[in-house]
Amino acid sequence: MKLIVGLGNPGVKYEKTRHNFGWRVVEQIREQLKLSDWHSEKKFRSLICQANLNRQKFILAKPETFMNNSGPAVKKIANYYRIPTEEILVVHDDIDLPLGQIKIQQSRGAAGHKGVQSIINHLGSKDFIRMRMGIEPAQAENIETEKFVLGKFTDQEEEIVQAAIQKAAHLIRAAL
Numbered sequence: 001m002k003l004i005v006g007l008g009n010p011g012v013k014y015e016k017t018r019h020n021f022g023w024r025v026v027e028q029i030r031e032q033l034k035l036s037d038w039h040s041e042k043k044f045r046s047l048i049c050q051a052n053l054n055r056q057k058f059i060l061a062k063p064e065t066f067m068n069n070s071g072p073a074v075k076k077i078a079n080y081y082r083i084p085t086e087e088i089l090v091v092h093d094d095i096d097l098p099l100g101q102i103k104i105q106q107s108r109g110a111a112g113h114k115g116v117q118s119i120i121n122h123l124g125s126k127d128f129i130r131m132r133m134g135i136e137p138a139q140a141e142n143i144e145t146e147k148f149v150l151g152k153f154t155d156q157e158e159e160i161v162q163a164a165i166q167k168a169a170h171l172i173r174a175a176l
Helices: 017-034 070-083 115-121 145-150 153-176
Strands: 002-006 039-041 044-054 057-061 088-098 102-106 130-137
Touching: 002 017, 002 070, 002 102, 017 057, 017 088, 017 145, 017 153, 039 130, 044 070, 057 070, 070 088, 070 115, 088 115, 088 145, 088 153, 102 153, 130 153
Parallel strands: 002 057, 002 088, 088 130
Antiparallel strands: 039 044, 044 057, 102 130
């Protein structure tokens, strides 16, 4: 079994923010595969959706713990289903990559991403796979990082974001 986690923040206020890029990717996978709706699992503090694709069982998860505290939810799901760390894919925004660029890595540090650091801390390992979704601004903006990542994409950026979401969902489905 594999666990695919999209990082983000719960609530309408955060729906289309840069920090919710991961949530949007796993939602796209759910929609493309026509899977059942999300259901809230209180014991995991997450929305989850279980499925099979090509005889591969997997869980899509959206922790509802807020970005910087994603680790406890990921650990609870992984422990409950006995999913090895190497079978976990975490999809998240990355301010160090150009908007729309996707980079896949494994066994890397958090590089300043507090949600990823929370997962590393709680799993006690960095051996999971990371799909980094670029959100770097096109030009240097004089805005603090927290405000930037909690801001929404412009209409022009949203076109790039939609293409990246489609590509990321395709890559994950192909890997399954």
